[in-house]
Amino acid sequence: MVSLLFPFMVSLSNHALRQGFRANGRMDYYGNSDKIQNFQKKVFRVSPSKAALPIMLGYLALGVPCGILGVQAGMSVTQIGLLSVLLYSGSGQYMIASLALSGFSPLFIALSVALVNARQLLYASALLPFFAGEPRWRATLAAANVTDESFGVNLSRYQQGGWSARQSLTTNLYSQAAWVAANLAGALLGTRIQVNTALAAFAMTSIFTCLLLMQKGRLDDVLAALGAALAVVACKLAGLMTLAIFLGALAGVACGVAARQWRPKEGGILTRPRGEA
Numbered sequence: 517m518v519s520l521l522f523p524f525m526v527s528l529s530n531h532a533l534r535q536g537f538r539a540n541g542r543m544d545y546y547g548n549s550d551k552i553q554n555f556q557k558k559v560f561r562v563s564p565s566k567a568a569l570p571i572m573l574g575y576l577a578l579g580v581p582c583g584i585l586g587v588q589a590g591m592s593v594t595q596i597g598l599l600s601v602l603l604y605s606g607s608g609q610y611m612i613a614s615l616a617l618s619g620f621s622p623l624f625i626a627l628s629v630a631l632v633n634a635r636q637l638l639y640a641s642a643l644l645p646f647f648a649g650e651p652r653w654r655a656t657l658a659a660a661n662v663t664d665e666s667f668g669v670n671l672s673r674y675q676q677g678g679w680s681a682r683q684s685l686t687t688n689l690y691s692q693a694a695w696v697a698a699n700l701a702g703a704l705l706g707t708r709i710q711v712n713t714a715l716a717a718f719a720m721t722s723i724f725t726c727l728l729l730m731q732k733g734r735l736d737d738v739l740a741a742l743g744a745a746l747a748v749v750a751c752k753l754a755g756l757m758t759l760a761i762f763l764g765a766l767a768g769v770a771c772g773v774a775a776r777q778w779r780p781k782e783g784g785i786l787t788r789p790r791g792e793a
Contacts, residue, residue, distance in 0.1 A: 564684075564687040567673060568669070570669075571663075571666055571669060571687075571694070572694035575691060578698070579600075579695050579698020579702060580699075580701055580702035582699055583698065583699040583701060583702020585610065585613040585617075585702075586612075586702070586703060586706070587702075587703050587707055588706060588710075588711050589614075589617050592703075593704060596699050596702075597696060597700050599612070600692075604661055605633050606663070611628060612629060639662050639663075640662060643658070643662065643667070643674070647659070651681070654682060658684040661688045661692055663688075666687060666691050673687075743768050743770065743771030744765060747766075747767030
């Protein structure tokens with residue numbers, strides 16, 4: 517019963533404190549607004565291990581099939597482990613195995629993975645303002661090994677306050693350790709069992725479907741998905757099977773960028789944002 521009432525009691529006490537401070541013409545009991553905020557940060561502080569736990573559980577579920585798929589694509593256990601450490605990209609590693617099984621050239625695979633993983637640059641740049649005052653090496657590492665999931669967790673913690681590049685980096689490393697361990701376990705398992713390689717195409721489709729569903733459904737997201745889908749269909753109909761994924765990704769990026777330059781007006785007509793020629 518106490519645990520159920522605890523959030524309500526905290527909320528009520530915070531509201532009463534704020535009202536009292538405002539009535540007295542100051543923001544907190546001690547005349548310093550930072551003190552209450554610092555106290556709340558200490559009480560409700562979450563360690564990097566706890567912040568990373570949901571990510572780690574998800575990576576254990578995704579990493580094992582990825583390791584199995586890598587073995588089916590002809591990679592050794594050592595290669596899969598190194599790929600998990602150096603590349604550290606779930607979608608990228610699934611793409612490598614799936615495209616290799618489909619017979620694509622190494623150059624095409626590298627270009628496709630680089631294009632898809634370009635979104636990591638946006639994640640890193642979005643976190644840079646929070647790294648002000650941090651050691652450059654630590655901020656660089658924290659930004660370099662961020663993923664879709666760890667970006668969301670770290671951004672949320674930074675917005676709540678009391679989060680640092682050290683904690684961000686530690687959260688990322690916990691998550692990566694789980695990913696590497698799951699891939700190695702899957703690779704070892706893959707050497708003992710046989711998996712129908714026809715499942716590879718569906719595995720990659722599922723990963724990107726999940727990434728798509730994680731978006732907020734804004735106009736630019738919808739247009740990017742629609743543009744990519746139409747480009748892939750057009751390539752298939754034209755017999756450009758080997759270029760379908762790459763050109764589809766390029767079309768999706770182009771549509772997304774174009775949609776960001778325009779926004780819907782109340783009447784439904786697309787127009788440039790205010791202040792732009």
